[in-house]
Amino acid sequence: MRKPLIGVTCCRREFDAAPGHFVGEKYIRGATDGADALGVLIPALGAGDLDDLLLSLDGVIVTGSPSNVEPRLYNGPASAPGTLHDPHRDATTLPLIRRAVQLGVPLLGICRGHQELNVAFGGTLFQRVHEVPGRMDHREPSDVSYDEKYAYTAHTVSFPEGSMLHRLNGGAEAWVNSLHWQAVDKVGEGLAVDAVAPDGTIEALRVVNAPAFAYSVQWHPEYKVLENPLSLALFREFGAAARARQAKTTSRAA
Numbered sequence: 001m002r003k004p005l006i007g008v009t010c011c012r013r014e015f016d017a018a019p020g021h022f023v024g025e026k027y028i029r030g031a032t033d034g035a036d037a038l039g040v041l042i043p044a045l046g047a048g049d050l051d052d053l054l055l056s057l058d059g060v061i062v063t064g065s066p067s068n069v070e071p072r073l074y075n076g077p078a079s080a081p082g083t084l085h086d087p088h089r090d091a092t093t094l095p096l097i098r099r100a101v102q103l104g105v106p107l108l109g110i111c112r113g114h115q116e117l118n119v120a121f122g123g124t125l126f127q128r129v130h131e132v133p134g135r136m137d138h139r140e141p142s143d144v145s146y147d148e149k150y151a152y153t154a155h156t157v158s159f160p161e162g163s164m165l166h167r168l169n170g171g172a173e174a175w176v177n178s179l180h181w182q183a184v185d186k187v188g189e190g191l192a193v194d195a196v197a198p199d200g201t202i203e204a205l206r207v208v209n210a211p212a213f214a215y216s217v218q219w220h221p222e223y224k225v226l227e228n229p230l231s232l233a234l235f236r237e238f239g240a241a242a243r244a245r246q247a248k249t250t251s252r253a254a
């Protein structure tokens with residue numbers, strides 16, 4: 001049997017004034033090394049041919065990105081001037097998430113992808129969680145190297161008893177990195193909270209009645225996925241779901 005095919009969402013950026021589609025290699029490595037699958041890029045071209053795309057895939061990773069989901073998509077107040085948005089990505093990922101879950105294509109959202117899962121299901125976001133009374137600063141440390149930002153374990157997260165993350169972690173608490181300004185505020189319809197930070201920030205979501213794996217995390221398990229046991233266990237579990245999806249669709253086609 002071939003390896004499962006995992007789509008990895010891209011951001012749209014201008015390269016020399018021409019649009020291009022971009023994703024960090026660590027997310028592709030999450031698919032290849034972490035999930036033991038093949039990784040292919042999903043350009044931010046909008047929702048056209050969504051079903052054809054999803055019928056060709058065995059899993060989807062909705063990646064992190066420095067840009068913010070446009071607040072009009074969750075009836076939030078306008079972003080502060082200078083905030084980076086990516087409307088092409090929003091127009092791609094939000095329908096993609098909803099349809100992937102409906103079709104039972106395994107889905108893993110990471111950082112912006114976690115925030116997008118919440119918005120796709122009608123939830124809202126804090127735009128600057130560090131300015132919300134009682135919340136910690138979840139932004140990355142400044143003036144340090146790229147590796148130091150991602151390797152820095154900023155805070156713990158706790159997992160509910162009986163949850164997948166509790167099982168994969170072998171316990172209720174893990175240390176995670178943290179590189180975000182926004183955070184989940186109101187939880188979307190049909191989503192359950194599967195991890196919280198000590199300040200109550202929602203760090204993992206699950207689609208409750210999803211026919212397949214449908215999770216998101218606010219931290220970055222894709223960073224050096226092979227070196228962190230929980231990150232690897234999460235991607236392995238996602239890969240197993242992608243293999244199960246592939247087996248099901250292959251047997252249906254035969």
Ligand SMILES: N[C@@H](CCC(=O)NCCCC(=O)O)C(=O)O
Nearest residue numbers: 064065066067111112180181182
């Ligand atoms: N803009 C949002 C999302 C943060 C996020 O996804 N950061 C990832 C940055 C680049 C990467 O590692 O892919 C926020 O700040 O909350």
